[in-house]
Amino acid sequence: MGQLGSAVVLLGWLLVAAFMVSGATAAQAWQRVRAVFAARAGGQSALAAAAQPEPPVQLPLPKVPDAIAETATKRRVRPAVPKPAEALPDANAETATKRRVRPAVPKPATVAAAATEPEAQFTQAYTGGADWALPSISEILDPGTVAVADDEYDEQRARLIEETLESFGAPARVVEVNRGPTVTQYGVEPDFMPARGGKRTKVKVNKISSLAGDLALALAAPSIRVQAPVPGKGFVGIEVPNKHGTVVALRDSMETPEYKKVKSSLALAFGQDVSGRAVCADLTTMPHLLIAGTTGSGKSVCVNGIITSLLLNNTPKQLRILMVDPKRVELTIYNGIPHLLAPVVTDLERVVKSLQWIAREMENRYTKFAQFGARNIVDFNAKAPAKDEELLPYWVVIIDELADLMMLAPDEVERLLARLAQMARATGIHLMIATQRPSVDVVTGLIKANFPARIAFAVASSIDSRVILDHSGAEQLLGRGDMLFLAPDASAPQRIQGVFVSDAEIQKLVAYWREQDREREAGKLRKLGLLASAQPVEPPPAVPWEQSEEVAAPADQDDLYAQALTVVREARKASISLLQRRLRVGYTRAAKLIDALEEAGMVGPAKPGAQQREVTDFGEEALLEDQPGAPL
Numbered sequence: 001m002g003q004l005g006s007a008v009v010l011l012g013w014l015l016v017a018a019f020m021v022s023g024a025t026a027a028q029a030w031q032r033v034r035a036v037f038a039a040r041a042g043g044q045s046a047l048a049a050a051a052q053p054e055p056p057v058q059l060p061l062p063k064v065p066d067a068i069a070e071t072a073t074k075r076r077v078r079p080a081v082p083k084p085a086e087a088l089p090d091a092n093a094e095t096a097t098k099r100r101v102r103p104a105v106p107k108p109a110t111v112a113a114a115a116t117e118p119e120a121q122f123t124q125a126y127t128g129g130a131d132w133a134l135p136s137i138s139e140i141l142d143p144g145t146v147a148v149a150d151d152e153y154d155e156q157r158a159r160l161i162e163e164t165l166e167s168f169g170a171p172a173r174v175v176e177v178n179r180g181p182t183v184t185q186y187g188v189e190p191d192f193m194p195a196r197g198g199k200r201t202k203v204k205v206n207k208i209s210s211l212a213g214d215l216a217l218a219l220a221a222p223s224i225r226v227q228a229p230v231p232g233k234g235f236v237g238i239e240v241p242n243k244h245g246t247v248v249a250l251r252d253s254m255e256t257p258e259y260k261k262v263k264s265s266l267a268l269a270f271g272q273d274v275s276g277r278a279v280c281a282d283l284t285t286m287p288h289l290l291i292a293g294t295t296g297s298g299k300s301v302c303v304n305g306i307i308t309s310l311l312l313n314n315t316p317k318q319l320r321i322l323m324v325d326p327k328r329v330e331l332t333i334y335n336g337i338p339h340l341l342a343p344v345v346t347d348l349e350r351v352v353k354s355l356q357w358i359a360r361e362m363e364n365r366y367t368k369f370a371q372f373g374a375r376n377i378v379d380f381n382a383k384a385p386a387k388d389e390e391l392l393p394y395w396v397v398i399i400d401e402l403a404d405l406m407m408l409a410p411d412e413v414e415r416l417l418a419r420l421a422q423m424a425r426a427t428g429i430h431l432m433i434a435t436q437r438p439s440v441d442v443v444t445g446l447i448k449a450n451f452p453a454r455i456a457f458a459v460a461s462s463i464d465s466r467v468i469l470d471h472s473g474a475e476q477l478l479g480r481g482d483m484l485f486l487a488p489d490a491s492a493p494q495r496i497q498g499v500f501v502s503d504a505e506i507q508k509l510v511a512y513w514r515e516q517d518r519e520r521e522a523g524k525l526r527k528l529g530l531l532a533s534a535q536p537v538e539p540p541p542a543v544p545w546e547q548s549e550e551v552a553a554p555a556d557q558d559d560l561y562a563q564a565l566t567v568v569r570e571a572r573k574a575s576i577s578l579l580q581r582r583l584r585v586g587y588t589r590a591a592k593l594i595d596a597l598e599e600a601g602m603v604g605p606a607k608p609g610a611q612q613r614e615v616t617d618f619g620e621e622a623l624l625e626d627q628p629g630a631p632l
Contacts, residue, residue, distance in 0.1 A: 141251035144248060158186055179275075180273060189234065248500060258278040267313065268310075297482075298498055305500070308509060321396050324399040330400050333506060338517040457483045481500065484496070
């Protein structure tokens with residue numbers, strides 16, 4: 001019984017497999033079996049009838065819907081095409097071709113229309129003034145002059161260098177000459193000199209460096225700089241000023257392959273090195289820049305060149321700028337351009353509030369990044385369109401004179417700058433600080449540690465050079481744009497002749513953006529039917545974020561009212577001398593602040609014989625142990 005059952009099960013599986021392979025149903029199989037037995041019993045006619053094709057295969061194609069016909073054509077008709085090709089009439093062949101080609105024709109057309117429609121909408125909106133248009137470099141900037149090299153003069157100085165070194169017992173030979181816009185670098189390779197025992201020893205590099213003054217005397221040069229050795233090269237670099245310097249135009253640097261290799265909208269063109277090659281960098285990789293140099297060294301021209309580079313490559317949707325100009329004459333020319341977050345800050349008392357406002361924006365951006373699961377601004381902007389979120393622009397904070405800020409409120413400014421420099425990179429906020437007094441009380445160790453990219457122009461002493469670069473050499477620069485650039489990933493500074501931007505070029509660029517902003521605002525008003533033309537709208541001033549709902553000072557009160565309240569709450573006492581020390585203000589202003597706090601009910605009245613007053617309102621946040629002061 002066991003063998004019989006196994007045979008039955010095996011036979012059943014074979015039948016199931018046969019059905020699956022042949023694709024026939026059980027009814028069709030039963031008909032075929034009956035036909036076979038009928039043929040054996042009754043003759044060959046029934047067998048021939050059973051062997052004819054099945055009716056479903058002979059169904060005409062026109063009765064099938066288009067989608068099913070296309071599928072049937074792909075799956076069933078293609079293998080049979082070689083057999084009936086000659087038997088089909090021309091009309092049938094044309095019909096079959098139409099059936100196959102027609103369904104495919106509308107699909108590419110639809111895809112093409114869908115692909116071109118957004119582009120057409122963008123072009124129409126762009127020409128209509130809905131989006132910003134970048135200025136043309138050729139229309140804004142002027143080309144520079146072409147430098148003429150004097151090979152014979154360079155050869156004479158090369159021979160003079162070799163003769164001078166040999167006369168002082170340091171034989172060497174010039175193996176390379178690199179002519180730059182301001183200086184020419186002579187690559188000197190130390191030679192061998194006889195020693196005791198018939199041996200030869202090579203001249204030490206330090207000996208060549210010590211002969212800098214003798215070389216300057218022999219070459220009749222105001223000063224020379226010896227770089228021993230040149231990074232990545234096998235020689236000592238002797239940099240001698242040219243008889244006639246060449247102005248490096250910003251346009252020439254921005255049209256070079258080196259600048260185009262920087263794939264970033266925050267690309268900066270600094271100038272040309274001692275070999276005449278353009279030196280460019282990406283602000284996002286720095287990510288902050290410290291600039292220092294004495295008056296007349298080219299510091300302000302460098303700042304204007306950086307701002308011009310940014311304005312030529314970025315629209316107000318991509319970049320916003322906050323400028324601080326205590327001197328009131330360097331950066332105020334940019335007032336009115338749509339890139340500004342606020343008019344150029346010239347009042348030193350508003351600088352701290354502006355930095356606090358930037359810090360609040362940094363915190364808000366980090367909150368958005370956490371909600372979107374983004375790590376930085378690039379990641380956030382890539383995910384924002386899918387979630388109907390606006391793209392975040394880059395923010396650049398430019399401070400023209402740090403020394404004045406450090407005199408006003410050194411502790412607060414240093415703390416805010418260090419905090420922004422440490423954390424703001426991922427949020428797309430970058431700092432550029434310039435100063436003409438590079439001393440240790442201005443460029444503190446905390447600030448310098450968070451600004452890895454630095455530029456040093458001509459300074460008075462090697463001590464100032466070390467404060468900026470941690471290297472000497474800036475005291476030997478020639479001025480007028482001659483600078484040393486220390487990249488974040490470089491071990492030694494690089495000498496560069498900075499770019500030059502004229503006032504006329506800056507005015508053309510500013511006028512371009514002001515006019516486009518005026519047309520943009522006028523276009524919006526025309527669309528609303530309000531005005532036929534409109535005047536440019538002045539950007540709103542920055543709102544200090546520390547003016548919370550709890551401490552909302554009236555418009556006629558002192559700007560330091562909120563800070564004074566924070567100081568007395570932290571100290572848990574109030575006095576005129578306390579505000580004088582903490583806020584660095586005079587007696588009269590501190591007394592007015594105390595009176596204002598008393599009128600608001602924040603501090604108690606003065607007691608006879610006591611200078612300190614009692615603080616009556618500490619605020620909710622001040623009462624928390626984990627946040628004893630005003631938050632930042």
